[in-house]
Amino acid sequence: MTLPQAHAPILEDGTDAAAAVGGGDDARVRGEARDEAAVTVVDPIARDAGAADGLPERRFSAARLFARGRRPSWALLVAVAVIVIAVLWAVVPWLFTSYDPIVGVPAEKLLPPSAAHWFGTDAIGRDLYARVVYGAIHSLSGALIAVTVGLAAGTVIGVLAGSIGGWLDDVLMRLVDVLLSIPGLLLMLSVIILLGFGTVNAAIAVGVVSIASFARLSRSEVVRVRRTDYVEAAFGSGGTFAAVLGRHVLPNSLTAVVGLAALQFGSAILAISTLGFLGYGAPPPTPEWGLLIAEGRNYVATAWWLTTLPGLVVLVVVLSANRISQSIGRGTR
Amino acid sequence: MSVLDVQGLRVSYDSRAGRREVVHGVDVSVGEGAVVALVGESGSGKSTTAHALIGLLPEGGRVDGGSIALGGVDITGWSQQRLRAVRGAQVGLVPQDPVSSLDPVRPIGVQVGEVLRLHGVRSAAVRRARVLELLERVGLDDPALRARQYPHELSGGMRQRVLIATAIALRPRLIIADEPTSALDVTVQRRILDLIDDLRREEGTSVLLVTHDLGVAADRAQRIVVLNQGRVVEQGPSAGILSSPADVYTRQLLADAPALAVGDFRRPAPALFLRDAAAAAAENPYVIVADGLVKEFAVHGRGREPFRAVDDVSFQVRRGTTHALVGESGSGKTTTARLVTRFLQPDAGRIELVGSSGELADIGGLRGEGLRRLRRRIQLVYQNPFSSLDPRQNVAQIVAEPLHNFREGTRAERSARAAELLDRVALPADLLERTPRELSGGQRQRVAIARALAIRPDVVVLDEAVSALDVTVQARILELLESLQQELGLTYLFISHDLAVVRRISHTVSVMRRGRVVEAGSTEDIFTSPAHEYTRELLAAVPGRSEVAA
Numbered sequence: 001m002t003l004p005q006a007h008a009p010i011l012e013d014g015t016d017a018a019a020a021v022g023g024g025d026d027a028r029v030r031g032e033a034r035d036e037a038a039v040t041v042v043d044p045i046a047r048d049a050g051a052a053d054g055l056p057e058r059r060f061s062a063a064r065l066f067a068r069g070r071r072p073s074w075a076l077l078v079a080v081a082v083i084v085i086a087v088l089w090a091v092v093p094w095l096f097t098s099y100d101p102i103v104g105v106p107a108e109k110l111l112p113p114s115a116a117h118w119f120g121t122d123a124i125g126r127d128l129y130a131r132v133v134y135g136a137i138h139s140l141s142g143a144l145i146a147v148t149v150g151l152a153a154g155t156v157i158g159v160l161a162g163s164i165g166g167w168l169d170d171v172l173m174r175l176v177d178v179l180l181s182i183p184g185l186l187l188m189l190s191v192i193i194l195l196g197f198g199t200v201n202a203a204i205a206v207g208v209v210s211i212a213s214f215a216r217l218s219r220s221e222v223v224r225v226r227r228t229d230y231v232e233a234a235f236g237s238g239g240t241f242a243a244v245l246g247r248h249v250l251p252n253s254l255t256a257v258v259g260l261a262a263l264q265f266g267s268a269i270l271a272i273s274t275l276g277f278l279g280y281g282a283p284p285p286t287p288e289w290g291l292l293i294a295e296g297r298n299y300v301a302t303a304w305w306l307t308t309l310p311g312l313v314v315l316v317v318v319l320s321a322n323r324i325s326q327s328i329g330r331g332t333r
Numbered sequence: 334m335s336v337l338d339v340q341g342l343r344v345s346y347d348s349r350a351g352r353r354e355v356v357h358g359v360d361v362s363v364g365e366g367a368v369v370a371l372v373g374e375s376g377s378g379k380s381t382t383a384h385a386l387i388g389l390l391p392e393g394g395r396v397d398g399g400s401i402a403l404g405g406v407d408i409t410g411w412s413q414q415r416l417r418a419v420r421g422a423q424v425g426l427v428p429q430d431p432v433s434s435l436d437p438v439r440p441i442g443v444q445v446g447e448v449l450r451l452h453g454v455r456s457a458a459v460r461r462a463r464v465l466e467l468l469e470r471v472g473l474d475d476p477a478l479r480a481r482q483y484p485h486e487l488s489g490g491m492r493q494r495v496l497i498a499t500a501i502a503l504r505p506r507l508i509i510a511d512e513p514t515s516a517l518d519v520t521v522q523r524r525i526l527d528l529i530d531d532l533r534r535e536e537g538t539s540v541l542l543v544t545h546d547l548g549v550a551a552d553r554a555q556r557i558v559v560l561n562q563g564r565v566v567e568q569g570p571s572a573g574i575l576s577s578p579a580d581v582y583t584r585q586l587l588a589d590a591p592a593l594a595v596g597d598f599r600r601p602a603p604a605l606f607l608r609d610a611a612a613a614a615a616e617n618p619y620v621i622v623a624d625g626l627v628k629e630f631a632v633h634g635r636g637r638e639p640f641r642a643v644d645d646v647s648f649q650v651r652r653g654t655t656h657a658l659v660g661e662s663g664s665g666k667t668t669t670a671r672l673v674t675r676f677l678q679p680d681a682g683r684i685e686l687v688g689s690s691g692e693l694a695d696i697g698g699l700r701g702e703g704l705r706r707l708r709r710r711i712q713l714v715y716q717n718p719f720s721s722l723d724p725r726q727n728v729a730q731i732v733a734e735p736l737h738n739f740r741e742g743t744r745a746e747r748s749a750r751a752a753e754l755l756d757r758v759a760l761p762a763d764l765l766e767r768t769p770r771e772l773s774g775g776q777r778q779r780v781a782i783a784r785a786l787a788i789r790p791d792v793v794v795l796d797e798a799v800s801a802l803d804v805t806v807q808a809r810i811l812e813l814l815e816s817l818q819q820e821l822g823l824t825y826l827f828i829s830h831d832l833a834v835v836r837r838i839s840h841t842v843s844v845m846r847r848g849r850v851v852e853a854g855s856t857e858d859i860f861t862s863p864a865h866e867y868t869r870e871l872l873a874a875v876p877g878r879s880e881v882a883a
Contacts, residue, residue, distance in 0.1 A: 229721040232676065237735035237784065238708040247734075251725045 076327055079320035086317050089136035099127035101134035101287045110303050120305040122295065132310055135287035139269050139314075142203035142281075142288075146268035149207025151261050154214020155254070161215070162222030162253075163245055173219065179212035188271065192280045199272075199288065202281040206271040210264050217260050221253035228252075259328035266321030273314055289314050336507050336539040337363040337386070338402040344378070344385045347393035356382055356563045358399065361541070363507060368533060368540040370550035370571075372586070373560035374803040380429075382560070383509050383543045387424050388416040404506060421448050425500030425538075427529075429512040431492035435484040441468070441495050442480025448502045467498040472528055489662075490521035494528065501532060508532075511543045518661040518830060523874040526553055545803060547590040548833070548876035551575055559583050589808035591833035598836070598857040620792055620824045621650040621673065622693060625682035628668055642668040644848035645682070650792075650841070652687070653818065655825040657835040657856070659871070660845035669845070670796045670828045674713045675704055686710060687791060709739065712785035716797035718777035722769040728755070728780055729765040735787040754783040758813060775806035779813070786817070794826045799834060811838055832875050836860055844868045 089096055099117075104126035111121045119128035161172040179187070191205035225231060226249060234244045269289070275281045276290025284291060289310055296306025344356040356378040363369045373379045385396050388411065400409045403423055408416065420426070428434040436444055445467060446460045454460050461480075468476035471494040484492055493513060500508055510529060514522035530553065533540055544550055550557050551571055558568040559580065567580040578584045626646040629639040643665045650656040658666040671677045673684055675696060685693040688710070699707055712735075715721035722731055732751040736742060742750065752762055758779040769777055778798065785793050795814070799807045815838065817823060829835050835842060836856060843853040844865065852865040863869045 229715045229717060230723040233713070233715065233721050233781075233784070234723070234734065234738075236674065236676070236708055236713050238705050238738035238788070239734070240705065240738070243738060247726075248723050252723065 073327075075323055079323035082316055082320035083324065086136055086140060086320075089133045090140045091137075093130075093133045093136065096133045097127065097130040099130035101126065101131045102285055110299070112303070113305050113309070119309040120303065122303075122306055123299065128292070128306065128309060131287035131292055132289070132313055135289050135292060135310075138199050138282055138286060138288040139272055139290075142199050142206070142272040143265050143268035145200060145203035146206035146210065146272065147261050147264050149204055150210030150214050150264055150268075151257070153207075154211040154216075155218045155257060157211070157215040158218030158220075158257075159222050159245075159250065159253075162219040163226065163241075163249060169219075172215070176212045176215045179209075180216075184209045184271070185274070188275060189278075189280065192275065197280055197283070199282040199286070202272055202275040203268070205275070206268050209271070210268070213264075214257065214260060218253065218257050221256050222249055225249050225253045255328070259325050262321055262325035262328055266318035266325070269314060269321070270318050335362045335364050336404055337361070337541065338400075338405075339382075339386065340400045340402075342382060342385060342399035342401065343397040344381050344390065345395055345397050347395075352395075352397075354397065354563070356385070359560065359563070359565050361558055361565075361568075363539045363541050366533060366537045366539055367556065368530075368542055368554045369556045369558060370542045370544055370554035371558050371560060372544060372547055372550045374545060374586075374805060376562075377560040378563040379543050379545075379560045380511055381563075383511050383541065386509065386541075387420050387426065388413060389420075389426070421505065422452055422503045423505050423507065425503070425505040425508045427493075427496050427500045427508060427510040427513045430516055431489055431496055432484075432516070434496055435492055437484055440481050440483055441487070445480075445495060445499050445502060448499050452503055463502070464498075467502055468495070470501070470532075471495070471498045472524075473498075488521075489517050490525060493517065493521075493525050497525070497528060497532075501536070501538070504536060505538065507539045507541065509541045509543070512545065513542075514549065515545070519832065519876075520661060520870060520874045522549075522876070526876075529553075546876060547586055547804070552876045559586065585805060589805045591804070591807070591811075591831065591837055598855075598860070618651050619649045619685075619693065620652045620687045621648075621656075621826065622685040623648050623669075623673065623682070624685075626669065626672055626679050626684065627681040628665075628672055628677060629680050641848055643672065643679075646843075646845070646848070646850050647682075648843045648850065648853060650824055650826060652791075652824055653822045654840040655818065655827050655838055657827040657829060657839035657842045658845055659829060659832060659835050659842055661830055661871075663847070664845040665848035666828050666830075666845050667796055668848075670713070670794050670826065673826060674711055674794050675699060675707060676713075708735070708790075709788050710790050711792040711794065712788075712790040713794045713796060714778075714781050714785050714798045717801055718774055718781055719769075719801075721781055722777055724769055727766050727768050728760075728772075731769070731780060732783045732787055734784060739788060741788070750787065751783075754787055755780075757786065757817070758783045773806075774802055775810060778802060778806075778810055782810075782813070782817075786821070786823075789821075790823075792824045792826065794828070796828045797830070798827075800829065800831060807834070814838065832860075832871055844871065 093101075104121070104124040106125045108117075108121050109123055109125040111117055113120045117127050117129065119132060121127055122131070157172050157176065161169040187209050188202075188205040191208050192201055195201040195204060231244060231248050234248050239247070272281060273288075273290030273293065276288045277294040278290075279294070282288040282291060284295070292310040293307050293314075296303070296310070299306050339359060339361045341358045341360060342356055343354060343358055345352045345354040359378070359382050361369065361371065361382070371379045371382065381390065381394070384390050385394070386401055388396075390396070396409070400407055402408070403419065408419060411419075435441075442461070442464050445464045449460045449463060454463070464480055465476040468479050473479045473491060473494055479487070479491075479495075484495075487495065497513075500510075508529070513529070514525050517525060526549065529540060529542075532538055542550065542554055547557075554571050556568065557571050557574045559566050559574070559582065561582045567574060567578065567583045574583060575587065578587055624647050626643050627641070628643040629641050631639050646665070646669055648656060648658075658669055660666045668677065672679050675684075679697050682697070683695050684697045686696045686707070688694045696707055726734075729748055729751045732754050733747040736747045736750060741747070748765075752765060755762060755765060760776060760779050760783070764772065764776065764780075769780070772780065782793075782798075799810050802810060811834065814825065818825060825838075827835065827839055839856050841854065842856050842859045843850045844859065844867065845851070846867050852859065852863065852868050859868060860872065863872055
């Protein structure tokens, strides 16, 4: 293992600093610093596997998602691009289409996709592409609310159960078991019936269903991290329970949970669309994605684009969220 | 004729910056029935060389040049398919880690039989008979039972025997043993090496022994090949290399190998008490006094006796000295360390630690805030520097954490102290901003030591703190510990299975076996005139000692 050029300054600095303190032990301390600098490379496993000399990149930067591997994964690039476009649709929809999503031109009803109407038009002459673009805000904000509810409540339950343990762990996890044992759709519909119809309520219902999986995952991660040497060492250096939890346990256990959040974001879009399709979500004429597909199903035989194209948009966005989640998950290993 | 002849072997790995050569022209040859040791530190290319011989390089690895001849047949550049006929039949491999090298869900017998099946033994009855014969050959009792057992039911040493049985199943002419005993206790290590020796003698098999331990190489090999940074720096007959090493690196390795060191014993310095008798009288010379410690763990299953991990253990440690607890795995030494640092609560007995006033006080019953305050006085350094540092913190945060916990000083003072501590453990200041992942094992252990020293404890408990390190790094860390002890007056409780290291660092020793102290005394007494049979057995098992004695 040759000494990487970039480390030459370390060697000199280290030697000087050590010599300054070493006093009588000059020569020996000097030797120590040199020995250590010579092996400053990468961790031995990576080194044995032939990793490059020099510093490994930092673990959790956003840039690393693309920097890993020998070439950036094109699938990941496409996935990120899709999510960025969907978010832009939600934030500045008017930049993407000049048509109005609500008011149609009756003369132009049920036109197939063309250069003028990319996704065709619906039964009352509204541009379907415009409706999909303007619908993004409903689906994405709904998914965001759902994930926030699930992440916040689920993580709190999971962290409490995992870090305190004992009877609290048993009680909370049995509650989670109950939640998991009820079919998701049934639970969602029950929550909506309690809360009332509407986009936000549908989103909360979706979020409630995901609490259980967030709680399960965060508990298992917290339990794993709690058993590590560095957490014990933190207690050993006089850390209080709260300090160790905040400083070591949470930061090290939440990466996987963030990965699950990205995954849930995709499935929340799907679940909200399902609720919209069933008529429990936003009322017409709101251009919500699930509602769009539901409205189009009467015309499946004559106007395929009314169901197929919004359906494809949902599919692509969900797949992209899953792909991003996958690479976050990989980053934790 | 030699069984293995390697000329100018060059191996490179794929990396982001292009291909990087890690083995630069290595020549090794192994004669008929000979043991040749490939010695070097991690990263020296010794394992890469061994794996390249049979085409088992990890992904991204490639043999770029040189020739490999096996029994006169040049196998350089053979396809994986052709090499498959060689592996097992001509060359057996004993892997490093007996824990992860066996399939946990299949019985031992099936796994040993697999190599026979792959090489064309079709009859199940023949295979079974041969498997039992092999298991018996490697010294496992009741082979029929063992063949039905799963890896988790066997001890580390037994698993390594199973792996050896697999390696010798087809009577290969050469066995490549890649650190076969690094994960094992010293007495088990000796038995495994004896077994490999027996097999070599009786079957005439040649052995290529890959090891970082010069003591093992000295004991077992006729020839030693010293590798450093992918190059052979020296090779020759073992005795020659040990008595007159020609290369600087070899000399360094020899000087650092604890097993081969013949330095003076450390004696508890009486100077403190002679110098000032009044001070000595006022001050209790003992810093830790453990008396009749007991710790039991409940065993699952109704009506079973609880397992007594620590059974009536007593010892005393004088201020400014090092006391070692020595034993094999399962001897209760780590449990004792955890009782002393109060990560565990003793079931019986007293642990007394010197308090700020200089009086001994019982710490066995401390809880809550009292326990937290105890951490100011006693600190633990862990065995594995790869798991004891939070991967998300940088070095400055890690080192300053104890100060943070005890709200000592302002933020600026804490970071100044962190920089000072890093200096203390001879690490360059620009490591402060790095994360543990960017450091080598030795550097990480230095950071862990710096963290332990941050709140100026009286006692540092070192739980196998140098066992996971390369021999040269280990020697540097031991030197650091000694100089810290002299300058700061620290008291160490040193937990280790490695007698050679213990001999070097400790003043007094307790030898533990099955939760009990079987012998205690000054290091010199224990090493020169061991009274207990078990101590003698441990001492005899230390590799390299016979050579030194001769």
